Amino acid sequence: MLEYTKKIRETARKLFEEDKVDVFIGYKKGSVPMMNQPVLISNADQVDLLHWDSNCGLNLCNYLTKRTDRIGIVANGCNSRNIVTHITENQISRDQLYIVGIPCKGMIDHRAVQRAVKQKEILEIKEQGETFTVKGKDFEDTFNKKDYLQRNCLVCTHRNPVIFDEMVAPPVEEQIEVDAYKDVKQIEGMDPEKKWNFFTRMIDKCIRCYACRNACPLCYCPTCFVDESNPQWVGKSSDPIDTMTFHILRAYHCAGRCTDCGACERVCPVGIPMRQFTKKLNKDAQELFSWEAGLTPDQRPLLDVFRPDDYNDFIR
Amino acid sequence: MTKKIYTKEEWIKALAGLKSSYNIFVPVRDGDFHTFKALDEKKNPDFNFKNTRLSPKSLVYPQSERIFEYTLDEDDPDANILRESVKDYSPRAVVGIRPCDAHAFQIVKLNFDNPEYQDPWWIQRYESTTFVGLGCNAPDSTCFCTSVGGGPFSEKGLDAILYDLGDSFLVKALTDKGEIFIEKAQGGKEADETALKVGEDLAASAADKIEQKVSIDKLKDKVQTELFDAPFWNDVAFACINCGTCTYLCPTCWCFDIQDEVLGKQGDRIRNWDSCMFPLFTLHGSGHNPRARKVQRVRQRFMHKLKYYVDKYNNGVQCSGCGRCVRNCPANIDIREVCELMNG
Ligand code: SF4
Ligand code: SF4
Ligand code: SF4
Ligand code: SF4
Ligand code: SF4
Numbered sequence: 001m002l003e004y005t006k007k008i009r010e011t012a013r014k015l016f017e018e019d020k021v022d023v024f025i026g027y028k029k030g031s032v033p034m035m036n037q038p039v040l041i042s043n044a045d046q047v048d049l050l051h052w053d054s055n056c057g058l059n060l061c062n063y064l065t066k067r068t069d070r071i072g073i074v075a076n077g078c079n080s081r082n083i084v085t086h087i088t089e090n091q092i093s094r095d096q097l098y099i100v101g102i103p104c105k106g107m108i109d110h111r112a113v114q115r116a117v118k119q120k121e122i123l124e125i126k127e128q129g130e131t132f133t134v135k136g137k138d139f140e141d142t143f144n145k146k147d148y149l150q151r152n153c154l155v156c157t158h159r160n161p162v163i164f165d166e167m168v169a170p171p172v173e174e175q176i177e178v179d180a181y182k183d184v185k186q187i188e189g190m191d192p193e194k195k196w197n198f199f200t201r202m203i204d205k206c207i208r209c210y211a212c213r214n215a216c217p218l219c220y221c222p223t224c225f226v227d228e229s230n231p232q233w234v235g236k237s238s239d240p241i242d243t244m245t246f247h248i249l250r251a252y253h254c255a256g257r258c259t260d261c262g263a264c265e266r267v268c269p270v271g272i273p274m275r276q277f278t279k280k281l282n283k284d285a286q287e288l289f290s291w292e293a294g295l296t297p298d299q300r301p302l303l304d305v306f307r308p309d310d311y312n313d314f315i316r
Numbered sequence: 317m318t319k320k321i322y323t324k325e326e327w328i329k330a331l332a333g334l335k336s337s338y339n340i341f342v343p344v345r346d347g348d349f350h351t352f353k354a355l356d357e358k359k360n361p362d363f364n365f366k367n368t369r370l371s372p373k374s375l376v377y378p379q380s381e382r383i384f385e386y387t388l389d390e391d392d393p394d395a396n397i398l399r400e401s402v403k404d405y406s407p408r409a410v411v412g413i414r415p416c417d418a419h420a421f422q423i424v425k426l427n428f429d430n431p432e433y434q435d436p437w438w439i440q441r442y443e444s445t446t447f448v449g450l451g452c453n454a455p456d457s458t459c460f461c462t463s464v465g466g467g468p469f470s471e472k473g474l475d476a477i478l479y480d481l482g483d484s485f486l487v488k489a490l491t492d493k494g495e496i497f498i499e500k501a502q503g504g505k506e507a508d509e510t511a512l513k514v515g516e517d518l519a520a521s522a523a524d525k526i527e528q529k530v531s532i533d534k535l536k537d538k539v540q541t542e543l544f545d546a547p548f549w550n551d552v553a554f555a556c557i558n559c560g561t562c563t564y565l566c567p568t569c570w571c572f573d574i575q576d577e578v579l580g581k582q583g584d585r586i587r588n589w590d591s592c593m594f595p596l597f598t599l600h601g602s603g604h605n606p607r608a609r610k611v612q613r614v615r616q617r618f619m620h621k622l623k624y625y626v627d628k629y630n631n632g633v634q635c636s637g638c639g640r641c642v643r644n645c646p647a648n649i650d651i652r653e654v655c656e657l658m659n660g
Pocket of ligand 3: 555556557558559560561562563593644645646647648649
């Protein structure tokens with residue numbers, strides 16, 4: 001991780017010195033453990049703010065939408081796929097970007113770590129390659145990183161960026177033979193009533209703070225459907241039906257676009273696993289249309305193509 | 317004022333006995349975090365907690381509350397007339413509230429109950445509530461109550477306070493409401509000098525454990541317009557995703573929106589929490605939005621808490637130092653750092 005940080009800083013410095021970018025977007029070390037902060041720097045003197053470790057779980061693509069300047073940006077596998085999606089959806093243009101690719105080894109699930117130390121306060125976290133150590137007032141524990149990865153990272157098959165101008169390190173090995181949809185299949189097996197109860201329970205703590213929506217780079221609409229008032233599509237109280245409407249509609253708006261970066265799940269203040277909604281749609285996209293979002297800018301988005309020779313009968 | 321000591325088992329029993337006089341709310345563990353819930357047989361109260369993820373403000377000021385109802389049925393003589401919804405103002409007690417959260421109700425009171433405006437629902441629910449605090453033996457590193465007029469054993473806004481002495485609770489009444497509560501709590505015995513001394517020492521050492529100091533001393537003398545135009549807002553706001561986490565979790569945020577919901581001919585007027593972080597918060601009917609940009613909204617949150625409130629009420633900042641926003645902001649926007657910038 002230290003080598004990545006060093007390389008990111010060097011690259012950013014070089015980009016400013018060669019006047020290739022106006023700004024550079026990366027992460028800086030957070031003021032509390034396991035919470036790094038996205039940061040934008042605008043000159044070479046600030047490059048030492050840049051930082052990389054396994055707590056960079058917010059999706060930086062969020063910060064690109066409709067920018068007009070020349071931007072350097074760090075991107076791991078999932079973030080790079082969102083950048084591709086942003087390019088195909090005309091939210092940013094490829095020539096504005098200098099993408100510093102990060103071969104990704106996965107993000108740490110901060111909630112799982114908190115659980116492992118029985119919710120005691122963690123004051124410091126240090127990574128040593130495959131392991132990391134957390135320290136608090138009266139404890140110190142070392143864990144294997146692979147046992148504490150975010151759930152999306154556990155099943156990620158695109159850890160290397162799909163688009164970049166330069167890489168900070170040689171590619172990492174991709175995970176193969178992961179069963180990404182084990183949980184979805186389980187839910188698919190439930191009868192409708194059980195399914196409904198499962199999802200109702202799953203979101204019952206939701207406070208409609210919209211952190212999940214706002215952490216998602218796909219959600220860039222000038223006015224989100226939940227904020228429309230004329231017509232009003234969804235009620236604003238904490239009525240469970242309105243909350244469910246929000247979740248299901250939000251997920252559908254991500255159909256064929258979600259890269260399973262896990263930012264939504266990471267940011268939820270009450271720990272709702274709302275990826276269960278988007279994952280089902282990702283599975284459908286893959287099974288019905290052999291589609292994974294954001295793999296190449298040369299392809300139109302899944303839901304805006306029509307092929308006369310489509311292999312599915314129902315669409316012809 | 318009464319000072320009593322209860323073993324922990326006695327205290328739980330006493331609370332169960334108090335259920336005939338109060339609706340009792342206690343911290344219970346709910347998955348990864350704690351939350352205030354009505355005391356019932358199914359879930360044990362858990363006083364071994366740091367603080368609840370969501371603040372207890374919703375017990376006085378619910379996230380969604382039906383305030384009026386009406387019918388649109390023209391055949392009804394009451395057609396189109398707003399009637400106040402029935403609300404429950406029977407006595408309730410919040411037991412185990414942390415001192416910062418009790419202090420927060422005092423901060424918020426200036427907004428809901430002042431000579432100019434009185435919010436009838438907030439006031440009635442607040443007045444029907446008895447606040448029994450629990451001092452913090454081991455504050456978190458993100459707690460900064462001592463910088464904003466509180467402390468881990470602050471009695472501000474409390475009717476009684478509990479000291480966790482290990483196997484027992486020392487409880488002190490602080491107001492008449494608290495006195496009545498303890499009078500009704502069965503069991504326990506008069507606290508002796510030794511117990512009181514142990515309590516005092518606990519409180520003293522807890523305050524020392526708070527290392528976080530945030531400076532707020534110069535905020536009052538700053539010029540509003542200068543702070544408003546300060547050069548740091550773009551940097552502060554960059555990472556923010558404009559969610560409702562900080563304001564919804566915050567015990568001192570009070571903003572709301574009012575919505576009508578109609579089903580058939582039956583209408584409800586509902587008051588819902590709102591947040592200055594949402595663009596819709598300031599959207600005008602004309603379509604103009606004075607805070608259309610993220611940086612304007614982020615600035616509003618901090619200016620409101622750390623400058624407008626300070627200037628308007630002369631009662632310190634609109635923050636009780638609970639640290640929830642610090643711990644839970646997904647983008648790590650840290651009010652302690654912003655406060656230092658503004659105070660600098
Ligand atoms: S989903 Fe893949 S690329 Fe994204 S953070 Fe996890 S491991 Fe890295
Ligand atoms: S982040 Fe969590 S609490 Fe907030 S709206 Fe999403 S699911 Fe609900
Ligand atoms: S400061 Fe943090 S919690 Fe508040 S709106 Fe911004 S991202 Fe959300
Ligand atoms: S602003 Fe933050 S620290 Fe202050 S009272 Fe609100 S949530 Fe707590
Ligand atoms: S900070 Fe924002 S949401 Fe909180 S009380 Fe002030 S204006 Fe309202």
